[in-house]
Amino acid sequence: MADARDTVRLSLRLLTTSRLIEREVDALMRARFDSTIARFDFLSALDRHGALTLGEVSQYLLVSNGNVTQLRTRLSADGLIETEADENDRRIQRVRLTKKGESVFKHMAKAHAACVDALLRDLTQADKQKLTRLLDAAKTSLRRKLTKGATP
């Protein structure tokens, strides 16, 4: 059936579009903030959700634990985040934005918004809404399949 071919085409469009945006945002973060998209995403998760355990960061960013450990080390060294111990469970560490981290993130977020807005300016507002809605549906499908086994 041609159905599967269409789905492959869809997934390729998705990857390409996503990668083009990622590259541009990464270039922005490097040029203007001496940072990277990975660090921006990390800070973004903390800005959105407040204090998080490292495991939660890993889940939100869809990256491995080891990766989170590395990023945490760098962001801490830069003074953008800080760690606090859990009162009851000594395995758990929570990270959060420092004052400096909040301030830096605000500037980053503003530049990021301007960047993606410029990149997708040719899309009408209606198309953006449709696209967001359809991507939500795709995400839902994905999440459901991923809990079970998708690889046959």
Added chain:
Amino acid sequence: MADARDTVRLSLRLLTTSRLIEREVDALMRARFDSTIARFDFLSALDRHGALTLGEVSQYLLVSNGNVTQLRTRLSADGLIETEADENDRRIQRVRLTKKGESVFKHMAKAHAACVDALLRDLTQADKQKLTRLLDAAKTSLRRKLTKGATP
């Protein structure tokens, strides 16, 4: 204006959806073919376009020249691709699939198609088509902006 916020939301959906698929495909390539998504993409470009210079591979995959050099080394060592010199221009090297590479890629492509098809099975055919069309529009907008400067 809330327009920029909507665009940020859209770009986040895009990245998340794309990352979920990439992770699953990467896991598939590791589990079944002792490979990775990066190598699959490389082989995929050669399968689609035939013999390519390393620079062309870099453009198709949206990755740097250095990255292509590294991947080429591994794929050559595995006997999946081979290099030939250009007759007229000694700077240029073309890579192409070997017989083994073609055969391995066929199996990979089949598994890949089954994987993404399963992941996105909950979407109707109509939704997939709409999504592909909208992503095409997004890609066009991106390409146009990227030739100019998107970072204000």
Added chain:
DNA sequence: ATGGTTTAGTTTATATATGAAATATCTGAC
């Protein structure tokens, strides 16, 4: 022809990412 520029690709240093194994801590059945 020759020297300056562009083009193709490699190398180097480093950041990002993974899976697997290890460590440390907690939890629950007994």
Added chain:
DNA sequence: GTCAGATATTTCATATATAAACTAAACCAT
């Protein structure tokens, strides 16, 4: 109480990715 598993995080080895500096070859204006 204790000990077998579960959970949170780190460490290790390695793959993937970048930017910047570099090499080699081609092009091109003089």
